[in-house]
Amino acid sequence: MTSMKVAIAGATGAAGIPMIQELLAAGHLVTALTRVGSSGASKLPSHPNLSIVAVDYESISSLTNALEGHQAVVACFGVATPIGSQDVLIDASVVAGVSRFFPAEFGTDTDNSRCANLPVFANKVHALEYLKKKVQANPGFSYTALCPGAFLDWGLKHAFFVDPKTHSATIYDGGNLPFSTTTLTTISKAVVSILAHLEETQNRHLYIHDAVVTQNQLIAIAKKIDGKDWDLAHTTTSSAEASAYEELEKEKPDPMKFLFPLLQVSVLAEGYGGDFSAHLDNKLLGIEGMDDAELASLMARYL
Numbered sequence: 001m002t003s004m005k006v007a008i009a010g011a012t013g014a015a016g017i018p019m020i021q022e023l024l025a026a027g028h029l030v031t032a033l034t035r036v037g038s039s040g041a042s043k044l045p046s047h048p049n050l051s052i053v054a055v056d057y058e059s060i061s062s063l064t065n066a067l068e069g070h071q072a073v074v075a076c077f078g079v080a081t082p083i084g085s086q087d088v089l090i091d092a093s094v095v096a097g098v099s100r101f102f103p104a105e106f107g108t109d110t111d112n113s114r115c116a117n118l119p120v121f122a123n124k125v126h127a128l129e130y131l132k133k134k135v136q137a138n139p140g141f142s143y144t145a146l147c148p149g150a151f152l153d154w155g156l157k158h159a160f161f162v163d164p165k166t167h168s169a170t171i172y173d174g175g176n177l178p179f180s181t182t183t184l185t186t187i188s189k190a191v192v193s194i195l196a197h198l199e200e201t202q203n204r205h206l207y208i209h210d211a212v213v214t215q216n217q218l219i220a221i222a223k224k225i226d227g228k229d230w231d232l233a234h235t236t237t238s239s240a241e242a243s244a245y246e247e248l249e250k251e252k253p254d255p256m257k258f259l260f261p262l263l264q265v266s267v268l269a270e271g272y273g274g275d276f277s278a279h280l281d282n283k284l285l286g287i288e289g290m291d292d293a294e295l296a297s298l299m300a301r302y303l
């Protein structure tokens with residue numbers, strides 16, 4: 001594959017660090033952008049093909065200078081960054097002649113209207129609309145919105161779907177809804193593969209997963225490994241959603257009470273498009289998925 005210059009914005013977070021590793025492993029030249037004054041750079045590996053550049057995400061000149069000569073930009077800002085936080089980065093990418101922009105998606109299906117209407121995705125939806133306008137006006141510019149579903153390893157570590165560490169879980173709607181899920185390594189490899197398939201992946205959502213699982217299946221896998229009982233609470237996604245909206249009505253909403261719950265709704269509730277099986281792009285990107293033994297071996301790391 002031809003080596004490209006790829007910039008990662010929000011490079012020092014959960015998604016950015018493994019992405020840097022896979023891009024470097026594939027022979028690309030990587031620029032990690034971090035905010036001026038951030039100490040995040042200390043988390044990055046040292047590598048001859050990795051440059052670290054401090055930028056001001058509100059300054060078009062700061063970003064354009066940093067992006068000069070790059071073919072691709074991957075935005076990995078966290079989900080809680082405010083609406084419009086990717087706009088200047090997108091503008092600077094156009095000015096610098098970048099050809100492929102990956103908005104900070106990397107989750108559930110923002111092309112599904114119920115999912116897109118969740119307030120936690122307002123920034124993602126705004127960025128997609130902004131990108132589509134820029135792509136129309138600039139023929140050399142394109143985007144890919146990569147949807148891997150819930151992060152599998154991150155989700156097990158952070159008790160997003162079930163908590164293997166404490167053998168406990170809140171089960172939503174009975175726990176049998178299948179959802180797509182992908183490890184950070186596979187997501188990062190998918191980004192590398194998209195750069196090798198620019199034509200087929202331009203200006204659209206792309207769907208990948210390592211596996212489709214349910215909450216109950218994850219618990220069954222864990223039980224098979226260590227035989228321990230689980231402490232389960234039961235609720236519904238509709239009540240989680242209602243409580244989150246109640247919290248959002250408050251003058252100072254507590255993100256703990258609406259952010260995680262609404263993200264869980266986007267994965268675990270029916271009608272939000274969380275199972276990508278019917279429109280999967282794994283084959284195009286060379287993603288093989290995980291079998292039961294691989295899933296069990298991953299689960300064992302978090303028990």
Ligand SMILES: NC(=O)c1ccc[n+]([C@@H]2O[C@H](COP(=O)([O-])OP(=O)(O)OC[C@H]3O[C@@H](n4cnc5c(N)ncnc54)[C@H](OP(=O)(O)O)[C@@H]3O)[C@@H](O)[C@H]2O)c1
Binds near residue numbers: 041106108148
């Ligand atoms: N599907 C899933 O289960 C799942 C889970 C987690 C995340 N995600 C998605 O993955 C993407 C990246 O999320 P993440 O959790 O990796 O991000 P993160 O760790 O929250 O943040 C990434 C980096 O962004 C920078 N940053 C923080 N606040 C910022 C701001 N206001 N403006 C600009 N930069 C800021 C920081 O880097 P510096 O300090 O170095 O500037 C930070 O290390 C998002 O699109 C998110 O929705 C999906």
